[in-house]
Amino acid sequence: MKVQKFLAPTLRDALSQIKAELGKDAIVLSTKQLQQGGIEVTATSDEAEETPRSGLRGAFTPAPAAPAPAPQAAQPSLSELDIERVMTPIRSELRSLRSTLRMLADGQLDAGIKNELTLLRKTITTLRPNEEPKKDPSQELQAIVSKNILVAPSQKRVVVFVGPTGAGKTTTLAKLAAREALVKGKTVALLTMDRHRVGGLEQLRTFSRLIGVPLTVIPEPAKLQPVLQDLAAFDRLYVDTAGHSHRDTAAIRALLPAFVERAEIEVHLVIPAFISAAHIDLLLKAYAPLEPDRLLFTKLDESEDLSELVRAPARTGKPLSHLATGQRVPEDAEDATTERLISLALKGFAPEVSNENAR
Protein backbone atom coordinates (compact mmCIF):
# COMPACT_ATOMS: atom_id res chain seq x y z
CA MET A 1 0.00 0.00 0.00
CA LYS A 2 1.29 3.34 -0.93
CA VAL A 3 0.05 6.10 1.38
CA GLN A 4 1.13 9.58 0.49
CA LYS A 5 0.49 13.12 1.69
CA PHE A 6 -0.15 15.92 -0.78
CA LEU A 7 0.04 19.62 -0.03
CA ALA A 8 -1.71 21.99 -2.36
CA PRO A 9 -3.37 25.41 -2.26
CA THR A 10 -6.80 23.98 -3.13
CA LEU A 11 -8.46 20.62 -3.04
CA ARG A 12 -8.70 20.68 -6.81
CA ASP A 13 -4.91 21.07 -7.08
CA ALA A 14 -4.36 18.31 -4.53
CA LEU A 15 -6.60 15.93 -6.44
CA SER A 16 -4.74 16.71 -9.66
CA GLN A 17 -1.46 15.91 -7.94
CA ILE A 18 -2.89 12.67 -6.50
CA LYS A 19 -4.21 11.64 -9.88
CA ALA A 20 -0.83 12.32 -11.47
CA GLU A 21 1.13 10.47 -8.81
CA LEU A 22 -1.11 7.61 -7.73
CA GLY A 23 -3.29 7.19 -10.74
CA LYS A 24 -6.96 7.71 -11.30
CA ASP A 25 -7.90 4.90 -8.84
CA ALA A 26 -6.26 6.60 -5.87
CA ILE A 27 -8.25 6.72 -2.64
CA VAL A 28 -8.34 9.81 -0.45
CA LEU A 29 -7.90 8.78 3.18
CA SER A 30 -8.11 12.19 4.83
CA THR A 31 -7.95 15.89 4.22
CA LYS A 32 -6.76 18.62 6.53
CA GLN A 33 -7.22 22.37 6.22
CA LEU A 34 -3.88 23.93 7.11
CA GLN A 35 -3.76 26.95 9.43
CA GLN A 36 -1.20 28.70 7.30
CA GLY A 37 -3.47 28.14 4.27
CA GLY A 38 -3.79 25.36 1.73
CA ILE A 39 -4.78 21.80 2.24
CA GLU A 40 -3.10 18.52 3.13
CA VAL A 41 -4.57 15.40 1.54
CA THR A 42 -3.54 11.86 2.44
CA ALA A 43 -4.21 9.37 -0.32
CA THR A 44 -3.39 5.81 -1.25
CA SER A 45 -3.37 3.84 -4.42
CA ASP A 46 -4.05 0.53 -2.74
CA GLU A 47 -7.76 -0.18 -2.97
CA ALA A 48 -7.50 -3.41 -0.94
CA GLU A 49 -6.52 -1.52 2.20
CA GLU A 50 -9.39 0.89 2.11
CA THR A 51 -11.34 1.07 5.33
CA PRO A 52 -15.04 1.79 5.36
CA ARG A 53 -14.72 4.19 8.36
CA SER A 54 -13.62 7.13 6.38
CA GLY A 55 -16.19 6.87 3.71
CA LEU A 56 -13.43 8.29 1.67
CA ARG A 57 -13.06 6.25 -1.36
CA GLY A 58 -11.02 6.56 -4.47
CA ALA A 59 -10.65 10.11 -5.36
CA PHE A 60 -11.48 9.61 -8.97
CA THR A 61 -13.32 6.33 -9.23
CA PRO A 62 -15.47 4.43 -6.77
CA ALA A 63 -13.55 1.62 -5.03
CA PRO A 64 -15.01 -1.80 -5.68
CA ALA A 65 -16.46 -3.35 -2.47
CA ALA A 66 -15.20 -6.90 -2.05
CA PRO A 67 -18.31 -9.04 -1.47
CA ALA A 68 -21.10 -7.18 -3.16
CA PRO A 69 -20.28 -3.90 -4.72
CA ALA A 70 -22.99 -1.36 -4.09
CA PRO A 71 -24.45 0.27 -7.12
CA GLN A 72 -22.43 3.34 -7.92
CA ALA A 73 -25.39 5.66 -8.12
CA ALA A 74 -26.48 4.87 -4.53
CA GLN A 75 -23.33 6.33 -3.01
CA PRO A 76 -22.28 9.95 -3.12
CA SER A 77 -19.39 10.48 -5.42
CA LEU A 78 -16.11 10.35 -3.59
CA SER A 79 -15.14 13.73 -4.82
CA GLU A 80 -18.23 15.19 -3.24
CA LEU A 81 -17.42 13.56 0.10
CA ASP A 82 -13.93 14.91 0.01
CA ILE A 83 -15.23 18.35 -0.83
CA GLU A 84 -17.72 18.08 2.01
CA ARG A 85 -14.89 17.30 4.41
CA VAL A 86 -13.00 20.34 3.21
CA MET A 87 -16.09 22.50 3.22
CA THR A 88 -16.92 21.89 6.90
CA PRO A 89 -14.17 24.15 8.31
CA ILE A 90 -14.77 26.64 5.52
CA ARG A 91 -18.45 26.78 6.40
CA SER A 92 -17.64 27.34 10.05
CA GLU A 93 -15.25 30.14 9.02
CA LEU A 94 -18.01 31.67 6.90
CA ARG A 95 -20.45 31.41 9.80
CA SER A 96 -18.01 33.25 12.05
CA LEU A 97 -17.49 35.93 9.39
CA ARG A 98 -21.22 36.29 8.97
CA SER A 99 -21.69 36.77 12.73
CA THR A 100 -18.88 39.35 12.72
CA LEU A 101 -20.62 41.21 9.92
CA ARG A 102 -23.90 41.03 11.80
CA MET A 103 -22.24 42.46 14.91
CA LEU A 104 -20.85 45.26 12.76
CA ALA A 105 -24.29 45.95 11.37
CA ASP A 106 -25.81 45.91 14.88
CA GLY A 107 -23.20 48.34 16.06
CA GLN A 108 -21.86 45.90 18.66
CA LEU A 109 -18.35 46.11 17.36
CA ASP A 110 -18.80 49.85 17.23
CA ALA A 111 -19.22 49.82 20.99
CA GLY A 112 -15.92 47.98 21.29
CA ILE A 113 -14.24 50.48 19.03
CA LYS A 114 -15.84 53.30 21.03
CA ASN A 115 -14.38 51.86 24.25
CA GLU A 116 -10.99 51.70 22.62
CA LEU A 117 -11.34 55.32 21.52
CA THR A 118 -12.43 56.43 24.99
CA LEU A 119 -9.37 54.78 26.49
CA LEU A 120 -7.14 56.38 23.87
CA ARG A 121 -8.72 59.77 24.49
CA LYS A 122 -8.11 59.42 28.24
CA THR A 123 -4.48 58.53 27.65
CA ILE A 124 -4.06 61.51 25.35
CA THR A 125 -5.72 63.80 27.91
CA THR A 126 -3.31 62.72 30.62
CA LEU A 127 -0.40 63.38 28.27
CA ARG A 128 -1.72 66.74 27.06
CA PRO A 129 -0.61 69.04 29.94
CA ASN A 130 3.03 68.31 29.11
CA GLU A 131 2.49 68.64 25.40
CA GLU A 132 0.36 71.76 25.23
CA PRO A 133 2.31 74.79 24.15
CA LYS A 134 2.50 77.36 26.91
CA LYS A 135 0.04 80.22 26.61
CA ASP A 136 1.47 83.65 26.10
CA PRO A 137 1.24 85.13 29.64
CA SER A 138 0.88 88.68 28.36
CA GLN A 139 -2.15 87.74 26.22
CA GLU A 140 -3.64 85.77 29.08
CA LEU A 141 -3.26 88.70 31.50
CA GLN A 142 -4.56 91.19 28.94
CA ALA A 143 -7.65 89.00 28.57
CA ILE A 144 -8.18 89.11 32.36
CA VAL A 145 -7.66 92.88 32.40
CA SER A 146 -10.16 93.45 29.61
CA LYS A 147 -12.90 91.64 31.51
CA ASN A 148 -12.35 92.76 35.12
CA ILE A 149 -11.96 95.84 37.28
CA LEU A 150 -8.63 95.30 39.02
CA VAL A 151 -8.09 98.55 40.90
CA ALA A 152 -10.13 101.09 42.83
CA PRO A 153 -8.81 103.99 44.90
CA SER A 154 -9.69 104.44 48.52
CA GLN A 155 -12.94 106.39 48.64
CA LYS A 156 -14.11 106.59 52.25
CA ARG A 157 -13.08 108.70 55.22
CA VAL A 158 -12.28 105.74 57.49
CA VAL A 159 -9.82 103.09 56.29
CA VAL A 160 -9.42 99.91 58.38
CA PHE A 161 -6.58 97.47 57.73
CA VAL A 162 -7.15 93.78 58.53
CA GLY A 163 -5.10 90.73 57.60
CA PRO A 164 -2.68 88.02 58.69
CA THR A 165 0.11 88.64 61.20
CA GLY A 166 3.16 90.45 59.93
CA ALA A 167 1.55 91.29 56.58
CA GLY A 168 2.65 94.92 56.89
CA LYS A 169 -0.59 96.50 58.12
CA THR A 170 0.91 98.93 60.62
CA THR A 171 3.80 99.96 58.36
CA THR A 172 1.58 100.50 55.31
CA LEU A 173 -0.96 102.40 57.41
CA ALA A 174 1.82 104.74 58.51
CA LYS A 175 2.99 105.19 54.90
CA LEU A 176 -0.49 106.19 53.71
CA ALA A 177 -1.19 108.41 56.71
CA ALA A 178 2.12 110.21 56.18
CA ARG A 179 1.40 110.76 52.50
CA GLU A 180 -2.09 112.13 53.15
CA ALA A 181 -0.90 114.38 55.97
CA LEU A 182 2.48 115.51 54.69
CA VAL A 183 2.07 115.47 50.91
CA LYS A 184 -1.64 116.16 50.43
CA GLY A 185 -2.05 118.35 53.55
CA LYS A 186 -5.10 116.49 54.87
CA THR A 187 -6.09 116.30 58.54
CA VAL A 188 -5.28 112.74 59.54
CA ALA A 189 -5.61 110.65 62.73
CA LEU A 190 -4.35 107.17 63.55
CA LEU A 191 -6.42 104.68 65.54
CA THR A 192 -5.58 101.16 66.69
CA MET A 193 -7.63 98.19 67.83
CA ASP A 194 -4.45 96.09 68.23
CA ARG A 195 -4.02 95.35 71.89
CA HIS A 196 -2.31 91.98 71.33
CA ARG A 197 1.02 92.58 69.72
CA VAL A 198 3.91 93.19 72.02
CA GLY A 199 5.43 96.52 70.98
CA GLY A 200 2.64 97.12 68.46
CA LEU A 201 1.34 100.17 70.23
CA GLU A 202 4.83 101.58 70.65
CA GLN A 203 5.47 101.06 66.91
CA LEU A 204 2.36 103.06 66.00
CA ARG A 205 3.08 105.74 68.59
CA THR A 206 6.49 106.27 66.99
CA PHE A 207 4.89 106.65 63.55
CA SER A 208 2.24 109.07 64.88
CA ARG A 209 4.97 111.25 66.43
CA LEU A 210 7.08 111.16 63.24
CA ILE A 211 4.15 112.13 61.03
CA GLY A 212 2.74 114.52 63.60
CA VAL A 213 -0.77 113.10 63.82
CA PRO A 214 -2.78 111.98 66.91
CA LEU A 215 -3.16 108.32 67.90
CA THR A 216 -6.22 106.91 69.62
CA VAL A 217 -6.36 103.43 71.16
CA ILE A 218 -9.73 101.67 70.83
CA PRO A 219 -10.15 99.40 73.88
CA GLU A 220 -12.65 97.08 72.21
CA PRO A 221 -14.18 96.81 68.70
CA ALA A 222 -17.61 98.06 69.79
CA LYS A 223 -16.02 101.36 70.89
CA LEU A 224 -14.84 102.23 67.36
CA GLN A 225 -18.09 103.84 66.23
CA PRO A 226 -18.31 106.49 69.02
CA VAL A 227 -14.62 107.37 68.53
CA LEU A 228 -15.21 107.87 64.81
CA GLN A 229 -17.91 110.39 65.67
CA ASP A 230 -15.58 112.15 68.12
CA LEU A 231 -13.07 112.47 65.28
CA ALA A 232 -15.61 113.73 62.76
CA ALA A 233 -13.48 116.82 62.05
CA PHE A 234 -10.64 114.76 60.49
CA ASP A 235 -10.41 114.23 56.72
CA ARG A 236 -8.93 110.72 56.96
CA LEU A 237 -8.86 108.18 59.77
CA TYR A 238 -6.54 105.15 59.52
CA VAL A 239 -7.47 102.24 61.81
CA ASP A 240 -5.00 99.45 62.61
CA THR A 241 -6.00 95.97 63.86
CA ALA A 242 -4.15 92.96 65.24
CA GLY A 243 -3.06 90.32 62.72
CA HIS A 244 -4.95 87.01 62.59
CA SER A 245 -4.23 83.92 60.56
CA HIS A 246 -6.98 82.52 58.35
CA ARG A 247 -7.43 79.73 60.91
CA ASP A 248 -8.35 82.11 63.74
CA THR A 249 -11.86 82.78 62.51
CA ALA A 250 -13.14 83.48 66.07
CA ALA A 251 -10.70 86.38 66.48
CA ILE A 252 -11.65 87.72 63.06
CA ARG A 253 -15.35 87.57 63.91
CA ALA A 254 -14.68 89.31 67.22
CA LEU A 255 -13.95 92.45 65.17
CA LEU A 256 -17.50 92.54 63.80
CA PRO A 257 -18.96 94.94 66.43
CA ALA A 258 -16.64 97.60 65.02
CA PHE A 259 -18.49 97.49 61.73
CA VAL A 260 -22.15 97.76 62.68
CA GLU A 261 -22.28 101.08 60.86
CA ARG A 262 -20.33 100.78 57.59
CA ALA A 263 -21.27 103.92 55.67
CA GLU A 264 -17.97 105.72 56.38
CA ILE A 265 -15.76 102.65 56.65
CA GLU A 266 -13.68 100.91 54.02
CA VAL A 267 -12.01 97.60 54.96
CA HIS A 268 -8.74 96.70 53.20
CA LEU A 269 -7.48 93.11 53.43
CA VAL A 270 -3.67 93.36 53.60
CA ILE A 271 -1.87 90.42 51.96
CA PRO A 272 1.85 89.71 51.49
CA ALA A 273 2.35 89.28 47.72
CA PHE A 274 4.50 86.17 48.07
CA ILE A 275 1.74 83.88 49.35
CA SER A 276 0.03 81.40 47.03
CA ALA A 277 -3.30 81.84 45.27
CA ALA A 278 -4.74 79.09 47.46
CA HIS A 279 -3.61 80.92 50.61
CA ILE A 280 -5.11 84.17 49.32
CA ASP A 281 -8.43 82.38 48.81
CA LEU A 282 -8.28 80.98 52.35
CA LEU A 283 -7.72 84.50 53.70
CA LEU A 284 -10.62 85.83 51.64
CA LYS A 285 -12.84 83.11 53.05
CA ALA A 286 -11.75 83.66 56.65
CA TYR A 287 -12.13 87.45 56.44
CA ALA A 288 -15.40 87.30 54.48
CA PRO A 289 -17.53 88.16 57.58
CA LEU A 290 -15.81 91.59 57.64
CA GLU A 291 -16.73 92.08 53.95
CA PRO A 292 -13.41 93.54 52.75
CA ASP A 293 -13.86 96.28 50.13
CA ARG A 294 -10.29 96.22 48.80
CA LEU A 295 -7.20 94.05 48.63
CA LEU A 296 -3.84 95.60 49.43
CA PHE A 297 -0.67 93.72 48.48
CA THR A 298 2.55 94.30 50.43
CA LYS A 299 6.14 93.06 50.20
CA LEU A 300 6.25 93.11 46.39
CA ASP A 301 10.00 93.55 46.80
CA GLU A 302 10.18 90.11 48.49
CA SER A 303 8.05 88.29 45.93
CA GLU A 304 9.01 86.45 42.76
CA ASP A 305 5.71 85.70 41.00
CA LEU A 306 3.43 88.73 41.02
CA SER A 307 0.75 87.37 38.69
CA GLU A 308 -1.70 87.22 41.62
CA LEU A 309 -1.73 91.01 41.56
CA VAL A 310 -3.84 90.62 38.42
CA ARG A 311 -5.43 87.26 39.04
CA ALA A 312 -6.61 87.72 42.64
CA PRO A 313 -8.77 90.82 42.07
CA ALA A 314 -10.24 89.21 38.94
CA ARG A 315 -10.93 85.96 40.75
CA THR A 316 -12.32 87.47 43.92
CA GLY A 317 -14.04 90.56 42.52
CA LYS A 318 -12.16 92.72 45.06
CA PRO A 319 -10.08 95.53 43.52
CA LEU A 320 -6.62 96.54 44.71
CA SER A 321 -6.18 99.89 46.46
CA HIS A 322 -2.45 100.22 47.14
CA LEU A 323 0.82 98.36 46.80
CA ALA A 324 3.67 98.26 49.32
CA THR A 325 7.12 97.77 47.88
CA GLY A 326 9.53 97.97 50.83
CA GLN A 327 10.11 98.96 54.44
CA ARG A 328 10.71 102.66 54.00
CA VAL A 329 8.04 104.94 55.47
CA PRO A 330 6.54 106.76 53.66
CA GLU A 331 8.33 106.09 50.33
CA ASP A 332 7.53 102.45 49.68
CA ALA A 333 3.81 102.69 48.93
CA GLU A 334 1.93 103.48 45.76
CA ASP A 335 -1.62 103.60 44.45
CA ALA A 336 -2.49 100.56 42.36
CA THR A 337 -3.06 101.19 38.65
CA THR A 338 -3.97 98.61 36.01
CA GLU A 339 -0.88 99.35 33.88
CA ARG A 340 1.39 98.96 36.90
CA LEU A 341 -0.25 95.65 37.83
CA ILE A 342 0.27 94.21 34.32
CA SER A 343 3.86 95.35 34.27
CA LEU A 344 4.54 93.86 37.72
CA ALA A 345 2.77 90.60 36.83
CA LEU A 346 4.81 90.20 33.64
CA LYS A 347 8.20 91.57 34.63
CA GLY A 348 8.25 91.33 38.44
CA PHE A 349 9.31 94.09 40.80
CA ALA A 350 12.52 95.97 40.03
CA PRO A 351 13.82 98.02 42.97
CA GLU A 352 15.01 101.54 42.20
CA VAL A 353 18.76 101.81 42.03
CA SER A 354 19.71 104.52 44.50
CA ASN A 355 22.37 107.05 43.56
CA GLU A 356 24.48 105.81 46.43
CA ASN A 357 24.50 102.26 45.02
CA ALA A 358 25.06 103.49 41.49
CA ARG A 359 28.26 105.23 42.38
Ligand SMILES: Nc1nc2c(ncn2[C@@H]2O[C@H](COP(=O)(O)OP(=O)(O)OP(=O)(O)O)[C@@H](O)[C@H]2O)c(=O)[nH]1
Ligand atom coordinates in the same frame (compact mmCIF):
# COMPACT_ATOMS: atom_id res chain seq x y z
N1 LIG B 1 10.27 94.08 52.49
C1 LIG B 1 9.14 94.61 52.94
N2 LIG B 1 8.90 94.59 54.26
C2 LIG B 1 7.76 95.14 54.70
C3 LIG B 1 6.80 95.69 53.84
N3 LIG B 1 5.75 96.12 54.58
C4 LIG B 1 6.06 95.83 55.86
N4 LIG B 1 7.26 95.25 55.95
C5 LIG B 1 7.96 94.76 57.14
O1 LIG B 1 7.25 93.66 57.66
C6 LIG B 1 7.38 93.62 59.06
C7 LIG B 1 5.99 93.54 59.67
O2 LIG B 1 5.32 94.74 59.36
P1 LIG B 1 4.12 95.28 60.24
O3 LIG B 1 3.66 96.52 59.62
O4 LIG B 1 4.48 95.31 61.68
O5 LIG B 1 3.10 94.10 59.99
P2 LIG B 1 1.66 93.95 60.68
O6 LIG B 1 0.78 93.38 59.66
O7 LIG B 1 1.27 95.18 61.30
O8 LIG B 1 2.02 92.83 61.76
P3 LIG B 1 1.08 92.44 63.02
O9 LIG B 1 0.63 93.72 63.64
O10 LIG B 1 2.00 91.65 63.90
O11 LIG B 1 0.00 91.61 62.50
C8 LIG B 1 8.12 94.86 59.45
O12 LIG B 1 9.46 94.53 59.64
C9 LIG B 1 7.98 95.77 58.25
O13 LIG B 1 9.05 96.69 58.13
C10 LIG B 1 7.09 95.69 52.43
O14 LIG B 1 6.33 96.14 51.58
N5 LIG B 1 8.28 95.13 52.05
Ligand SMILES: [Mg+2]
Ligand atom coordinates in the same frame (compact mmCIF):
# COMPACT_ATOMS: atom_id res chain seq x y z
MG1 LIG C 1 0.69 95.68 63.20
